Amino acid sequence: MVAINKYVLGASMVGTFFGASVLLKDYVGGGVCPSKAKIEGKTVIVTGANTGIGKETALELARRGGRIIMACRDMGKCENAAREVRGKTLNHNVFAKHLDLASTKSIKEFAKNILKEEHHIDVLINNAAVMRCPHWKTEDGFEMQFGVNHLGKNFKPMELLSKTSK
Numbered sequence: 001m002v003a004i005n006k007y008v009l010g011a012s013m014v015g016t017f018f019g020a021s022v023l024l025k026d027y028v029g030g031g032v033c034p035s036k037a038k039i040e041g042k043t044v045i046v047t048g049a050n051t052g053i054g055k056e057t058a059l060e061l062a063r064r065g066g067r068i069i070m071a072c073r074d075m076g077k078c079e080n081a082a083r084e085v086r087g088k089t090l091n092h093n094v095f096a097k098h099l100d101l102a103s104t105k106s107i108k109e110f111a112k113n114i115l116k117e118e119h120h121i122d123v124l125i126n127n128a129a130v131m132r133c134p135h136w137k138t139e140d141g142f143e144m145q146f147g148v149n150h151l152g153k154n155f156k157p158m159e160l161l162s163k164t165s166k
């Protein structure tokens with residue numbers, strides 16, 4: 001039997017662990033978008049943009065020069081996230097707007113203001129959603145997940161914004 005030097009064995013174990021961690025991180029992290037496209041002159045609405053995938057999407061699109069409308073239900077969180085995106089990208093065309101998809105009144109108000117204030121909308125990213133919440137109800141009395149993830153996202157004024165976007 002060949003004796004392995006304990007230092008070589010230790011280094012080999014550290015190397016294997018490091019390599020496996022890098023491969024696992026790549027696998028779990030998913031793919032990276034290779035496009036370098038800029039979107040100057042394009043207006044993009046991202047719902048649920050104060051955190052998670054929505055915030056990362058707003059950040060990346062702001063980096064690419066778009067006019068970004070971050071639409072969230074909590075204006076405190078929304079303003080903070082918009083400030084962070086402006087700071088990181090130096091794109092000052094990043095705005096926080098109120099939108100609660102659990103309220104048809106809020107959706108109508110949001111769509112009305114957007115159509116009044118924006119010259120054009122190019123992309124609507126209907127990202128916001130709620131999952132595995134307690135048995136809450138929307139303002140209009142629907143079960144929360146059904147109300148936000150299905151009814152809110154597909155409610156007529158949101159559809160209108162989506163049709164306005166090209």
Ligand SMILES: NC(=O)c1ccc[n+]([C@@H]2O[C@H](COP(=O)([O-])OP(=O)(O)OC[C@H]3O[C@@H](n4cnc5c(N)ncnc54)[C@H](OP(=O)(O)O)[C@@H]3O)[C@@H](O)[C@H]2O)c1
Binds near residue numbers: 049054077126127128
């Ligand atoms: N993460 C995943 O692995 C995964 C997998 C498949 C699909 N998705 C989908 O990807 C999207 C984003 O996922 P995520 O992981 O980034 O979720 P997240 O971190 O939970 O973020 C969800 C966003 O939606 C907002 N939201 C919830 N209810 C809302 C309402 N009534 N009105 C307006 N905004 C509301 C949240 O606002 P608050 O911060 O105020 O709660 C938050 O900004 C979701 O549509 C999700 O279903 C995610």
